[in-house]
Amino acid sequence: MSARVLALAVLGAMSVHALAQQYAPGFGPDPQLPAPQKSLIPTMNIAPADPWPQGTRPTPAAGLAVTAYGTGLDHPRWLYVLPNGDVLVAESNKPANAPKEDGIKAKVQGMVMKKAGAGVESPNRIILLRGIGANGTAATKTTFAQNLNSPFGMTLVGSDLYIANADALWRFPYKTGETTLSGKGTKVMDLPAGINHHWTKNVAASPDGKKLYVTVGSNSNVAENGMEIEQGRAAIWEYDIASGKSRIYASGLRNPNGMDFEPQTKMLWTAVNERDEIGNDLVPDYMTSVKDGGFYGWPYSYYGQHVDDRVKPQKPDMVAKAIPPDYALGAHTASLGLAFYNASLLPQFKNGALIGQHGSWNRKPHAGYKLIFVPFNNGKPSGPPQDVLTGFLSKDGKAYGRPVGVAIDKQGAVLLADDVGNMVWRITPATK
Template identity: 30%
Template structure:
């Protein structure tokens, strides 16, 4: 009976949502947008990613390789990696924290429930033998043994009475080196003046739960926090408000300081809000503008400064998970980006893992990023219930691999060029060869793993899409659609010839 009722409710939500989506986003954006809206409202999720989907859609930055670490985890969110290499991950909708026991590196040994019966747990951190958990209305802790991966004793709530009504009920928790624990609490609404002074803030408290106070305010929904290892400055992502068009306001990365005010709801990245800009109180501190602006509605969530990666280009770098838009006519985000701090303090944003959304093919929505002491990077996805693992690639090239030992290597897709007759294929191959020489592709790709097993990872269309917006440091060459098709056909043809 309950399954029938859930199905009826699901259908009703879709029927109510479609007119709104058509009115605001047009037919072209409805398919992806409706999936994301349903994901946010009722927990609707996508299928577990297949090997073919991963190989076709995901691209990782040069010098790294990516594999599917584990899937089938449900609506997972934030993570913590222990010194033993185990990954802890929260599952708010089921009130659980999972532990994913480290295995041989490429795949885990086991997955089990570590804690349950919690109230929408989200943020996690570990301090002096205690695992701290930010529930939607409280913060608690339990004794945790890193070596065994086991908890002991009773779970104790230290901070209670936190507001969790309305929007943005998740709480994120991070331990600072200054002896304080920092706690974010998002706003109840898209835009409003909050009655609860703890909402739309970052707070902090002592490890025993005492001295809880607001540390910074005017933060609509700062989900991710981390400290720059070279300066110990705190940075936090923040989601900008909705319903002001496709491209405004930007989402933000803010440098968080004690007593800082960051604008919401009165200002959006320094620009007065159309609804509340004339209501700015006189007694607030001066607004602090973002340290970096993300594209509007990209929804930056987890942020992690890399500490253990040995690649020189990533020495002063943070990775940020962009959950992806639900309210743009053309969906955007759905990737992990690298923020590179320059000597003058400016920040350059580059793609790190892309392809979670290609056309209407929604593979996942990145949520959090963590780094293990061996330099492994883990990315959680609450849409498909998956965790991806990124490691340095041998030889400095990028590649995709599949982790599970029982998975078989994909057969080469020898039919990738089946739609072309001999004359079309010959013409495109000739044109593609000329382009390959013209842009000196051999200079960077001689012997590169990026040009291995293309038929396993791409179709002509998906490779053409990649050439439209390649992963840095590969430049975006001025190629029209015909040239991108020719280059794709040429590369596939070369690989198929070598296979024979």
């Protein structure tokens, strides 16, 4: 080997090593996973809810500014921007009428969630925000729909607005500009409910408007309640609007939440919350492109074909076909929101993904509690995540807010729902 070839080889190896070093543990396209750590008592590290003190707000990255666009909200979880620029905000939480999980563990988790701000009664309502007032807040705020059942995902196809409740997908007639839904809704698809360990159901329309995709999370952490109650769960469903027929599009996704179509390839992507109780650094939440018929491991394996031996009986044939995710988002970050940026106001985000990380109660130290950005190139993640909005945790470990849904408004600003702070934040370029 010549000296020049040897030098190039060394430089190439150094470049690969340098690239690998840019990713924090548990992040990126090829995360290095530690051995699982089992314990009788799950790690509990609660950030008690303590909504934003007067005059405080999250911290934006350099070159950005943040304003409180939606204020005085009640547990805002998800966002949808209508074509005329109106912003829909789903105020929601776990259904009050869902069957309760039994056992000491379930009771402890319930207390933990309440302390973390997730135990409030579901408002079962969608709020409409319109315009921008002098101080950056919405010019008007009205009740768009109410008496729903833990609404979450929303999408408009033509003149039909689809709303995903905890137990069913509904269709409502929509007239451009109306501030209250005037027509009667029609149930178009039942969704798996029951205990609803993961109750959030999101819905997104395909780019051609012919199909809907609906997320359904698992009814357990790792099938400890038996696989019989997981029928149709831990999956993304496809609903064909013309025929009314539905099928499981992809499975083995423990708790998929955010969904969006990558602007260049038009491929469906989702953000997924992975399993708990095998260590601070297992298992990374992730985002991934979603393949038709793809199986992503849950509950038998994680991050591809890493077997989870807590699941009995095992199914090696299922593990063998488990697809590794495209990009790890850190263990226990509770990555929920996902929106690709395809506007011009913030060109630094062009074609990349914005992810709302809700933060989890079972990791030391805390992880998540921020909005991050992952750059994309040619339809694939192309670099380490970048912080966009931070400061949701106080110095003494209290949660001023918890990021959830992400959307891009008609002007190209980034919107972020904050269900503990009861805000919708709006991110724009900083003014000089």
